[in-house]
Amino acid sequence: MNVALHLFGFGQVGESFFHMVQDRLANYSQIRFQTVFRSRSWSRGSCLEKKNPEFAKDRPDPVEWIESLNQRELHIFIDATAETGMLDLIQRALELNHVVISANKKPLCEPYEKVTKLYDSILKQRMRIESTVGAGLPVLHQLLTLHELGEKIHSIQGVVSGTLAYLCSGLNQGNDFSSLVKTAHKLGYTEPDPREDLGGDDVLRKGLILSRLLGWSREKSDVEFEPFFSCEQGVSVHEFMDSLNGRSIGLDLPICYGLNLSKEGCKVGFFSPEQSSFLRGSGENNRVLFFTDIYKPYLLLEGPGAGREITALGLFHDMLSAIQSMGKERN
Numbered sequence: 001m002n003v004a005l006h007l008f009g010f011g012q013v014g015e016s017f018f019h020m021v022q023d024r025l026a027n028y029s030q031i032r033f034q035t036v037f038r039s040r041s042w043s044r045g046s047c048l049e050k051k052n053p054e055f056a057k058d059r060p061d062p063v064e065w066i067e068s069l070n071q072r073e074l075h076i077f078i079d080a081t082a083e084t085g086m087l088d089l090i091q092r093a094l095e096l097n098h099v100v101i102s103a104n105k106k107p108l109c110e111p112y113e114k115v116t117k118l119y120d121s122i123l124k125q126r127m128r129i130e131s132t133v134g135a136g137l138p139v140l141h142q143l144l145t146l147h148e149l150g151e152k153i154h155s156i157q158g159v160v161s162g163t164l165a166y167l168c169s170g171l172n173q174g175n176d177f178s179s180l181v182k183t184a185h186k187l188g189y190t191e192p193d194p195r196e197d198l199g200g201d202d203v204l205r206k207g208l209i210l211s212r213l214l215g216w217s218r219e220k221s222d223v224e225f226e227p228f229f230s231c232e233q234g235v236s237v238h239e240f241m242d243s244l245n246g247r248s249i250g251l252d253l254p255i256c257y258g259l260n261l262s263k264e265g266c267k268v269g270f271f272s273p274e275q276s277s278f279l280r281g282s283g284e285n286n287r288v289l290f291f292t293d294i295y296k297p298y299l300l301l302e303g304p305g306a307g308r309e310i311t312a313l314g315l316f317h318d319m320l321s322a323i324q325s326m327g328k329e330r331n
């Protein structure tokens with residue numbers, strides 16, 4: 001089976017994924033990159049055999065271009081952008097029976113009515129989104145496995161932002177807030193705009209995705225939400241980062257920030273000192289607790305939940321699982 005990969009986004013995560021596939025699948029000639037799209041340019045064909053592909057400006061509109069693909073190959077679309085606008089392309093790719101893999105939470109958090117089909121495709125594993133929650137940590141794999149086993153999930157609690165885990169851990173050790181934010185940005189832990197992490201929006205999106213996968217079709221406005229830090233808007237990322245110099249978080253330490261969701265509701269904010277004593281990890285580690293019928297007191301997943309390479313690894317895992325299961329379907 002020939003597999004054509006179409007990567008959208010060649011930033012921190014996209015470029016890591018590209019090199020991971022090149023390095024680890026060098027011997028699999030039937031799996032190859034056919035196109036890589038950036039915001040205003042693209043690269044294709046034999047250019048993509050190079051380590052540093054060149055990008056040309058004659059980028060077509062992907063929603064029109066997708067209609068021209070050869071239907072005899074398996075096409076896998078990988079979304080490594082942070083754009084809500086990817087939704088149209090994802091929907092069309094699924095309609096055409098292609099596979100979609102995504103690290104991008106934004107399209108999944110559009111009003112539920114608009115994206116019901118995306119969630120159906122995730123449950124059928126036509127779309128895979130492991131990297132959206134916990135980066136390379138198999139949080140969604142675990143959730144879907146429990147669901148398949150018929151094991152009732154009563155609630156999920158967790159620290160699901162690598163950036164905020166890193167900041168809380170650093171602040172709890174007495175380090176300076178603005179230096180921590182700058183380091184997290186440099187290490188590739190933060191979203192392209194770090195305000196999305198600092199405001200708590202990224203955790204809110206993860207709460208929404210987990211809720212919807214559990215069949216609790218919530219909207220953003222249903223989430224009880226307490227921001228992590230009140231961020232200045234209307235200035236550039238650079239100006240915002242500069243404005244943090246000398247600022248403190250202004251909270252009593254130790255702190256721990258995350259989500260707590262069940263059928264009754266979803267809360268995103270600071271945990272109480274009692275809860276935070278078992279949710280606090282170290283460094284950028286995520287800790288996710290599943291409370292179910294049989295796992296007593298809970299099932300715990302812990303590990304690094306941010307960073308370009310670990311996120312790329314989550315995409316890589318989704319891609320290989322998709323190829324394996326499509327191979328079985330076709331045999």
Ligand SMILES: NC(=O)c1ccc[n+]([C@@H]2O[C@H](COP(=O)([O-])OP(=O)(O)OC[C@H]3O[C@@H](n4cnc5c(N)ncnc54)[C@H](OP(=O)(O)O)[C@@H]3O)[C@@H](O)[C@H]2O)c1
Nearest residue numbers: 009010011012013037038039080081082103104192306307
């Ligand atoms: N970093 C992490 O630890 C982490 C963890 C989990 C999930 N994620 C998710 O991974 C995604 C990517 O994050 P990142 O840090 O790699 O972002 P990034 O470095 O800002 O890269 C974003 C890329 O998307 C491209 N892009 C923007 N609009 C596009 C469009 N319409 N079509 C095609 N490409 C487009 C940009 O193109 P240009 O090159 O032209 O600007 C850029 O290459 C985000 O959704 C993020 O939430 C990241």
